[in-house]
Amino acid sequence: MIAAVLGQFSDFFRYLDRFWTGPVSLKALSIFRILIGGNLFILYSIRHFDLKFLFGDEAVVPYSMSLDILPPFYKPPFAFFPENFAQVELFHTFLMISLLMLTLGLFGRFFAIVALFFHVAFLQRNYAIVYGAEIVSCYWLFFLALADNSRYYSVRNLIPRLKRKGAGGDWLTTMAYRLIQIQICIIYAYTGWEKLRGNDWWTGEALWLVLGNEQLVVANWSFLKSFPVLLASMTHFTILFEIYFPVLVWFKKWRLVCIILGIGLHTGIIFVMGLFFFGVTMMSVYVLFLGDTLFQKSQNEGSLFASS
Amino acid sequence: MVLVPNEKAIQTRVAQNLILPYLNLFGFNTHWRFFSPGPMPALYMEYQLNKEVQNEDSTQSVDMIQERIFPKKKGGLFYSSSYIRRLYTLRHHGFNRERIENFFAPYFCRIHPESENIHFEFFTYKIPRIESFEEKIVYEDLERKMIHELNFQCDLEAPKASEEGKTQYRFLDEGDFKTEDEE
Numbered sequence: 139m140i141a142a143v144l145g146q147f148s149d150f151f152r153y154l155d156r157f158w159t160g161p162v163s164l165k166a167l168s169i170f171r172i173l174i175g176g177n178l179f180i181l182y183s184i185r186h187f188d189l190k191f192l193f194g195d196e197a198v199v200p201y202s203m204s205l206d207i208l209p210p211f212y213k214p215p216f217a218f219f220p221e222n223f224a225q226v227e228l229f230h231t232f233l234m235i236s237l238l239m240l241t242l243g244l245f246g247r248f249f250a251i252v253a254l255f256f257h258v259a260f261l262q263r264n265y266a267i268v269y270g271a272e273i274v275s276c277y278w279l280f281f282l283a284l285a286d287n288s289r290y291y292s293v294r295n296l297i298p299r300l301k302r303k304g305a306g307g308d309w310l311t312t313m314a315y316r317l318i319q320i321q322i323c324i325i326y327a328y329t330g331w332e333k334l335r336g337n338d339w340w341t342g343e344a345l346w347l348v349l350g351n352e353q354l355v356v357a358n359w360s361f362l363k364s365f366p367v368l369l370a371s372m373t374h375f376t377i378l379f380e381i382y383f384p385v386l387v388w389f390k391k392w393r394l395v396c397i398i399l400g401i402g403l404h405t406g407i408i409f410v411m412g413l414f415f416f417g418v419t420m421m422s423v424y425v426l427f428l429g430d431t432l433f434q435k436s437q438n439e440g441s442l443f444a445s446s
Numbered sequence: 447m448v449l450v451p452n453e454k455a456i457q458t459r460v461a462q463n464l465i466l467p468y469l470n471l472f473g474f475n476t477h478w479r480f481f482s483p484g485p486m487p488a489l490y491m492e493y494q495l496n497k498e499v500q501n502e503d504s505t506q507s508v509d510m511i512q513e514r515i516f517p518k519k520k521g522g523l524f525y526s527s528s529y530i531r532r533l534y535t536l537r538h539h540g541f542n543r544e545r546i547e548n549f550f551a552p553y554f555c556r557i558h559p560e561s562e563n564i565h566f567e568f569f570t571y572k573i574p575r576i577e578s579f580e581e582k583i584v585y586e587d588l589e590r591k592m593i594h595e596l597n598f599q600c601d602l603e604a605p606k607a608s609e610e611g612k613t614q615y616r617f618l619d620e621g622d623f624k625t626e627d628e629e
């Protein structure tokens with residue numbers, strides 16, 4: 139009996155080893171890289187025309203008070219945001235260049251780090267204008283910096299001298315891959331649990347309150363008041379999706395269903411509220427869950443604990 | 447990843463001195479509250495630029511220069527990044543009187559140097575329940591619910607709010623939103 143129990147533990151640790159350091163789909167990771175890099179590049183290209191209001195001398199938050207708008211719990215240990223408008227323009231240009239390089243797959247890890255640096259610099263400069271896509275992208279850029287993210291679908295592969303040989307991937311890449319998957323589950327879980335504290339979500343009126351908020355929606359959706367049961371059902375579906383996704387997505391039988399429902403949710407948000415960039419930031423992770431199904435796994439050099 | 451979204455938890459309080467510096471450095475410290483616990487109401491801001499004028503009988507009065515809305519109403523069907531950023535700026539500051547006085551109001555003084563006094567009104571509309579709704583939302587007909595109302599002296603050296611300012615919401619932590627009635 140002891141041998142059986144020890145056998146179970148051994149199987150469990152072997153599973154963990156395979157999960158955290160085994161082969162993963164580098165093609166899926168490369169698609170993720172393109173989606174995130176391209177999404178952020180377009181978002182910040184649009185933002186580039188508004189730098190004066192957002193980060194310049196004429197911004198709501200003066201340079202000297204950039205960190206003062208953050209509660210103590212959120213203050214960074216040191217700051218590296220641009221301190222005058224010339225630096226703002228320079229930092230933003232470098233940010234866009236690094237995102238473009240990342241999207242094209244040129245030295246993916248390096249440019250992910252560079253992009254993360256400038257991305258966080260602007261978060262520190264003016265946190266008041268930050269929204270969901272930018273906060274979530276911090277995580278994705280960090281994990282991309284750890285991963286071999288430009289093995290496929292990279293401009294580098296078009297240049298024979300720069301094309302890398304070998305299947306690629308390493309245990310750090312797998313860890314980053316898994317951390318991205320786990321992070322999206324954490325985001326959905328906390329958001330869903332937090333919604334359970336809200337009376338509007340229990341009564342099914344939360345979606346109506348969003349649709350009725352002209353500041354948030356791109357069109358007048360008040361005609362939907364004729365379908366109250368539908369609205370209430372969609373409200374409850376949102377909570378159920380966010381709470382159960384983190385668990386069900388790990389089961390092959392439910393994975394595709396979860397992803398299809400997630401695409402439906404975020405596509406609805408894009409059409410109703412116009413939050414295109416946030417939707418892409420969240421949906422881009424789904425390709426990592428489908429990596430095993432859509433693509434062949436990489437041949438990693440070996441797991442951390444077992445020999446290759 | 448797991449601890450900091452629940453910032454008030456004992457585990458987070460125990461571990462925060464160790465992990466917070468790293469998390470805040472990378473911008474990882476955030477609570478995931480997308481429309482949670484409930485959708486935030488719309489927040490509107492109207493402001494009035496005033497200038498003190500000397501009357502013929504040597505008394506002083508206040509003349510209104512201009513009335514404006516921030517952010518300007520978006521037009522068109524599609525998403526406007528510029529509008530959304532300004533809206534988020536308003537929402538970040540507008541529910542918190544301290545932020546209004548320290549950041550928001552002085553900003554408007556800077557961009558309107560011609561005004562000596564700015565009157566701010568921050569308000570929201572109560573969206574009717576779905577069952578009692580008319581054919582179409584006409585926002586101007588909805589009941590206004592004042593959140594903050596204050597007169598701000600644009601003294602370049604030390605801008606400050608006058609004592610006549612009223613607040614119907616107490617100082618809040620980031621992300622919280624309660625009225626005195628709901629407590």
